[in-house]
Amino acid sequence: xxxxxxxxxxxxxxxxxxxxxxxxxxxxxxxxxxxxxxxxxxxxxxxxxxxxxxxxxxxxxxxxxxxxxxxxxxxxxxxxxxxxxxxxxxxxxxxxxxxxxxxxxxxxxxxxxxxxxxxxxxxxxxxxxxxxxxxxxxxxxxxxxxxxxxxxxxxxxxxxxxxxxxxxxxxxxxxxxxxxxxxxxxxxxxxxxxxxxxxxxxxxxxxxx
Amino acid sequence: xxxxxxxxxxxxxxxxxxxxxxxxxxxxxxxxxxxxxxxxxxxxxxxxxxxxxxxxxxxxxxxxxx
Amino acid sequence: xxxxxxxxxxxxxxxxxxxxxxxxxxxxxxxxxxxxxxxxxxxxxxxxxxxxxxxxxxxxxxxxxxxxxxxxxxxxxxxxxxxxxxxxxxxxxxxxxxxxxxxxxxxxxxxxxxxxxxxxxxxxxxxxxxxxxxxxxxxxxxxxxxxxxxxxxxxxxxxxxxxxxxxxxxxxxxxxxxxxxxxxxxxxxxxxxxxxxxxxxxxxxxxxxxxxxxxxxxxxxxxxxxxxxxxxxxxxxxxxxxxxxxxxxxxxxxxxxxxxxxxxxxxxxxxxxxxxxxxx
Numbered sequence: 001x002x003x004x005x006x007x008x009x010x011x012x013x014x015x016x017x018x019x020x021x022x023x024x025x026x027x028x029x030x031x032x033x034x035x036x037x038x039x040x041x042x043x044x045x046x047x048x049x050x051x052x053x054x055x056x057x058x059x060x061x062x063x064x065x066x067x068x069x070x071x072x073x074x075x076x077x078x079x080x081x082x083x084x085x086x087x088x089x090x091x092x093x094x095x096x097x098x099x100x101x102x103x104x105x106x107x108x109x110x111x112x113x114x115x116x117x118x119x120x121x122x123x124x125x126x127x128x129x130x131x132x133x134x135x136x137x138x139x140x141x142x143x144x145x146x147x148x149x150x151x152x153x154x155x156x157x158x159x160x161x162x163x164x165x166x167x168x169x170x171x172x173x174x175x176x177x178x179x180x181x182x183x184x185x186x187x188x189x190x191x192x193x194x195x196x197x198x199x200x201x202x203x204x205x206x207x208x209x
Numbered sequence: 210x211x212x213x214x215x216x217x218x219x220x221x222x223x224x225x226x227x228x229x230x231x232x233x234x235x236x237x238x239x240x241x242x243x244x245x246x247x248x249x250x251x252x253x254x255x256x257x258x259x260x261x262x263x264x265x266x267x268x269x270x271x272x273x274x275x
Numbered sequence: 276x277x278x279x280x281x282x283x284x285x286x287x288x289x290x291x292x293x294x295x296x297x298x299x300x301x302x303x304x305x306x307x308x309x310x311x312x313x314x315x316x317x318x319x320x321x322x323x324x325x326x327x328x329x330x331x332x333x334x335x336x337x338x339x340x341x342x343x344x345x346x347x348x349x350x351x352x353x354x355x356x357x358x359x360x361x362x363x364x365x366x367x368x369x370x371x372x373x374x375x376x377x378x379x380x381x382x383x384x385x386x387x388x389x390x391x392x393x394x395x396x397x398x399x400x401x402x403x404x405x406x407x408x409x410x411x412x413x414x415x416x417x418x419x420x421x422x423x424x425x426x427x428x429x430x431x432x433x434x435x436x437x438x439x440x441x442x443x444x445x446x447x448x449x450x451x452x453x454x455x456x457x458x459x460x461x462x463x464x465x466x467x468x469x470x471x472x473x474x475x476x477x478x479x480x481x482x483x484x485x486x487x488x489x490x491x492x493x494x495x496x497x498x499x500x501x502x503x504x505x506x507x508x509x510x511x512x513x514x515x516x517x518x519x520x521x522x523x524x525x526x527x528x529x530x531x532x533x534x535x536x537x538x539x540x541x542x543x544x545x546x547x548x549x550x551x552x553x554x555x
Contacts, residue, residue, distance in 0.1 A: 026317075033313040047268060052403045055316050059398075059407030062320055071375040074331040078355060079374070081338045088341065177437070217488045249365070249520060260463050263470035 015068050022064035029058025174198050216267065222262035229254045311401050313475065319398050323386050330392050354378070356521075365523040365532065373526060376415070380408065390512035393474045399514075400472040405465035412522045415460050420472070420529030429529070433457075464521060471514045475507045 035052025044051050177198050232252040237244050311319065330347060337345035351431055358378045361372030384399055391397030400402040420429040435449035479500030486494045 006478055030313060049402060051406065052313065053404035055313055055401070056407040056410065058313070058317065059320065059404050061319075061412050062324075063379070063383075063408060063411050066324055067376055067379050070328070070331075070382075072378050073328065074335065074351075075375045077335065077338055077348075078351060081343075082352065082355065084415075085341070085343075252513070252517055252520060253524065256467060256521065259464075259471075260467050263466055263474070266474070267466060267470060 015072070018064050018068050022061040025064065027061075029056070029061060030055045032057060092192045121139025170202055175204065218265040219264055222253060222258060225258040225261075229258065286431065311396050311398075313395070316398060316401055316404060319387075319390070320394070320404070323383060323390060323398065327386060327499050336487075354381070361519060361523055365520070366527040369530070370527075372378060373523075377519050377522060380412070380522065381434075381515055384408070384518055385445070385511065385515040388472060391475070397472065398477055399468055402465060403470045405468045408518075409461045409464035409468075412464065413457065413525070416522075416525045416529055419521060419526060423530045428519070454518055460525065462547075464518060466515055471510050474505065475510060479503055480506075491512075519521065 031054070033052055036054070038053060039051065041051055174195065178194065181194070229251060233247055236247050331351070334345060334348040334351050336493060337343055337348045355374075356377070358374055359371065362374050362377060364370075366373065369428050386395050387399040387404075391400050394505070415427070423429075424432060433453040434446050435453070438446055482499040482503065482544055485499045486497050489495045
């Protein structure tokens, strides 16, 4: 507000002095108007320009008084009132502005909290889903492993059974071959050498299979 | 003779005022946001041109000897 | 009888009520237009000042309110803003100092001009009155110039730019010319106002003569001069404005170049919304 420096009320002596000077000028003007006529006034009057210096001086006096009186009477109060009102309005606006800023801040805080909560919930859901998926994966892996185990066992059993059957089969085939050979030859060929021959043959057959 | 002379003065004054008004209007039309700035100098210029005419009427015509 | 008719016609031409308090006026005078006697001028001036003060007294009632409700006070506030724009726009930030003076001058001149519309004479239609306010204005400008630049600095300002010592005659000539121009400022301020207001009167009187030759009663007494009323009303405002404007310009010429160039910018946009006032 420093810029709005309205002229401060001039000191009382100044005001009174101006009013006295004004009154004196008015009186002097009145005297001059009726008694004194300067030379150039005459010539001006002849030209049709009616100039009365007494009136001029009196008018100066009147205005000196008027400036002071009107300033004290109206202009200063008006200016003070306008300034006060402006200050008042500015203060009200400032208050409203600060309230608004506060509200904005609260709103942003609330929004932030809301967003935080949402993010939290989402993270939890994600975690749950992940956990469930992990569980599922591990369960599936377990089942797979078990199935594999069963399969392995079964294969091993089958293999063992097969081996056993093959061995029996071989023995049986050897016996049958020997009996057939005995019948054909009529003699006992149950010798180690023959048995060995058949074995070799069987081995070659197995290798082909 | 006097009315004729006054008429001449009025012609001059009219031309002067018209030029000022013309220029100011031109400027305002081209730049409407400058109206506030243009108005004061325009008024001052108008006042000075008018003053010449008033001087003619009151001083010149007053001292005119037919 | 003829005089009475002429007077009535003249009053009509001024669109008008009868001037009851215009007792001080001594009609006739020189060249047909009336001039006021000393007492007549004083009566007019004090009547106008009294009118303004009565309006102010009415307006003052609403001054304590939080919002100005009175219509009259709102007008005064508008005028206050207008004068403030004028001062701050032309003189600069320190222009508020001169506001009471310019406000007073504006009100007195404007109301006097309005009075000149309706009454046979008026303060501003009197050259002596106008010379008085012009002398006051220019004298105040000199006073402010001396206060701002120092007494010697102010007089030096008249002597124009600094020239070499050999050119002293030119400096002297510039000094004399500047002095004459200062005097002419008085003459121009007063003569402009006087010419416009009194010229309006004379034009109305001259136009009233138009129907003189007619035989028709209606045409013979028709106040042709009253048709000048709109342009005279415009003149009222413009002349009051120009007086205050030029006063501000003269004040700014003697005071502006020292301290506050930065102060005007703060108020640069204030005048933008308003129609009249100037912003720099």
